[in-house]
Amino acid sequence: MVEQTRVHYQAELGQLEASALGGLDLVSEQLGRTGEAVEQQDVELAQQVIVDDDRIDGRYLEVHQSLIALLATQSPVATDLRLISALLHVLKNVERMGDQCVNVCKLIPLTGNEPPADPEMLSRIVTMGKHTRTLISQAKRAFEERNVAMAQDLVRQDDVVDNLNRECFHLALEIGDDADKREWAMTMLLAARAIERIGDNAVDIGEQVAFVVTGLFREFEDASHPEG
């Protein structure tokens, strides 16, 4: 007769997974407001995003500490061990994603009041933010469902963000000779780059999904050997 044991431990691990993945909801919310602040040149909203990053950092510290305690006290092995390892990675990704939102928001006051925004470039950055939010929600769902195919699809989704980032670069090159406009474009390139990195973090979470399910870690895309 098989009897289920360690019920409390399993419940605690489940709660910690929910809390860690819940950090992705916080990031998605932050990224949504970041996009809005960029689009509207809203310095106050940007400041609010910067302040609210403490919520993400707090989530990181709280769940990280609890996972370490679980490692110390429960000696997890097999799938549980892989899950905890993956959650520690995910937490780091969440924390970095939050920091990238802060990086973007810190740029907004630098562009000044009523900056000479290029609508084409601005539109792409806003689209990048929206698309990256879908990546974040897809990464979360793939983790919750242990869905490797959905996780691998993040690479395809991330290509959309990468392409928009490259388009921003070319638009910046062709922005013209106006010094103010060039300064705005260079600043916005930094913002686009930060959002593009958030997409990469979502793909990293997808790689952790594959690790939890299969026990094997491999990068979906090897940046140092792109043709491999």
Next chain:
Amino acid sequence: MTQDESRAETGRQTREEAAERAAIAVRPGEFNHSAGKREKVFELKGVGVDYSGAAAVKDISMDIRRNDVTALIGPSGCGKSTLLRCLNRMNDLIPGASVHGELLYHGEDLYGSGVDPIQVRKLIGMVFQKPNPFPKSIYDNVAFGPRILGRKDDLDETVEGALRGAALWDEAKDRLEDNAFGLSGGQQQRLCIARCIAVQPDTILMDEPCSALDPISTGKIEDLMIELKEQFSIVIVTHNMQQAARVSDRTAFLMVELDADEENRWGRLVEYDETEKIFTNPADRRTEDYVSGKVG
């Protein structure tokens, strides 16, 4: 029946003590000890054990590698100790016990008609759950086997070497003539390991060797196992999964199977693999549930 077994029946010592003494009561060897250079120490093919006709373990097939620590884990009643006792014919001492299937030791049939079980137990020593020193001095405990073997030359060196090998020399060197019962539990268990290795076996079987010890003593025995595997092959039965994870190179998971009416039960090998694989990514769901402690 051997003289030692007769003593056991008279109640002057336990069956385990009789086996321990039998293990070191040497007769001319039949095994070619030099064949130990081969990778496999044991090859089990469809091995099963019955007690008075009732199956205790069924259909065990596995190879045990030389100079590895191999752990046998599984819930109570899964037959891991029974399987361990097959490896040096200790089950021979249990009335009604029978072993079937093929069990090769260095390529030779361990249960072949010409094989002397006492010689087997000299080459394949055993350490039990509870430390069982003889009521003698520390020195005489370790010297007991070599003396019976007629190895009386350099006995001091042999005793010192065995005590050093069992990481007990520094603690025992100034009290070699003291009674072994004066040692702590952990020291007594290391003395039993010293007594085992003093007769130069090639394999050591350990049946829950730390279950009666505190964490410090357990740590010392575990360190010792890792050092001893340089010279010996070790097979350990343990209920402590973290111990299996810490010390073993390969782990075998056995579980209990029941027949349809749940009246008869026996042990069966579920999974056998590198320990790291068993504890990070086991192939079988039943192994996963057991090592994770999710089922009892």
